[in-house]
Amino acid sequence: MRTFPQSKCCVKLLTRSVYALLSIASRPTLRHIQSMQWLLNRYFLPTLTPSDNADPERIEVPPxxxxxxxxxxxxxxxxxxxxxxxxxxxxxxxxxxxxxxxxxxxxxxxxxxxxxxxxxxxxxxxxxxxxxxxxxxxxxxxxxxxxxxxxxxxxxxxxxxxxxxxxxxxxxxxxxxxxxxxxxxxxxxxxxxxxxxxxxxxxxxxxxxxxxxxxxxxxxxxxxxxxxxxxxxxxxxxxxxxxxxxx
Structure with missing residues (x-):
């Protein structure tokens, strides 16, 4: 697991991810605590610490x-x-x-x-x-x-x-x-x-x-x-x- 590098490219990616997160969270279904927890664990944290050997089929998608x-x-x-x-x-x-x-x-x-x-x-x-x-x-x-x-x-x-x-x-x-x-x-x-x-x-x-x-x-x-x-x-x-x- 590597830490999030401080580069212009990654900062841009993080900014995009934040805007996407805000867009997703505006939905009524994400008012539930479970959905917000999913976003934190499966979306935002992987942005900060992406895996070197991630398997796409193991990505947990939203319900x-x-x-x-x-x-x-x-x-x-x-x-x-x-x-x-x-x-x-x-x-x-x-x-x-x-x-x-x-x-x-x-x-x-x-x-x-x-x-x-x-x-x-x-x-x-x-x-x-x-x-x-x-x-x-x-x-x-x-x-x-x-x-x-x-x-x-x-x-x-x-x-x-x-x-x-x-x-x-x-x-x-x-x-x-x-x-x-x-x-x-x-x-x-x-x-x-x-x-x-x-x-x-x-x-x-x-x-x-x-x-x-x-x-x-x-x-x-x-x-x-x-x-x-x-x-x-x-x-x-x-x-x-x-x-x-x-x-």
Whole structure:
């Protein structure tokens, strides 16, 4: 662990980090003591004493559960009453900006923790790709694309189809498909890793099948023929070599 060197470059980095910290802390969710403690331990202190051998996958990112839950509320309301779509449009757009801000926060955290060096374009790409991957991982957690309740997931007894909650999450996926060049690749890569994970399939088969149904939905609704073939091949391999996992 090295101490923070007194150079113009590092002072500039620290100043940027302070402004980013203030921007993050202005959010209502960071009024909680737990969130402020996270910022101190995971954001500000690493800026002062960055690790020489930091592993990007060990970076602890801020929670996303509250924002995912907040997003579902207006979407479910619109499904129950279509007349609310116009009224809730601004709220949904605000939440999209909240997700984008989360990605931006994580990308800044990545750069600070790892003290990345390189051209500005390379650094920007690394930061965004890492943050997008973490966003996709959180999105695939239970309470996101996969409902907490197993009864609301894709049934094991039914043929693989589109996910039952597609109307809630499809607008978000379509939004970030347009807004983030890495989103679809990172989301599909993570989904296919989950589908092909035998341990997950055995311990929570409805989770695996719901993720598989999202892959199928993406194959059916976006991408070209080569994209579809690659996804179908990887999706089918998730059935395993010993009779499949009920997909």
């Amino acid at each position: 996303l559960d509250s924002l995912l839950t907040e997003y579902k509320t207006p979407m479910k309301a619109c499904l129950r009453d279509t007349s609310l779509q116009g009224r809730n449009k601004a709220e949904v757009e605000r939440l999209f900006k909240g997700f984008s801000a989360w990605i931006s926060d994580v990308s800044t955290l990545y750069a600070v923790d790892l003290s990345i060096r390189g051209s500005e374009s390379d650094i920007t790409a690394q930061k965004l790709k890492f943050a997008t991957r973490k966003f996709c991982e959180r999105l695939c957690d239970k309470n996101g694309l996969v409902p907490l309740s197993k009864s609301k997931r894709t049934p094991l007894s039914a043929p693989l189809g589109h996910p039952p909650n597609q109307d809630i999450w499809a607008p978000l996926i379509q939004h970030f498909d347009q807004a983030n060049e890495y989103f679809i690749d990172e989301l599909l890569t993570h989904m296919l890793l989950l589908v092909n994970n035998g341990i997950i399939a055995e311990s929570d088969p409805t989770y695996s099948k719901t993720i598989a149904s999202w892959v199928l939905w993406m194959v059916d609704t976006m991408g070209d023929e080569a994209f579809r073939k690659d996804c179908v091949r990887d999706l089918l391999s998730g059935a395993g070599s010993e009779g499949g996992n009920s997909m």
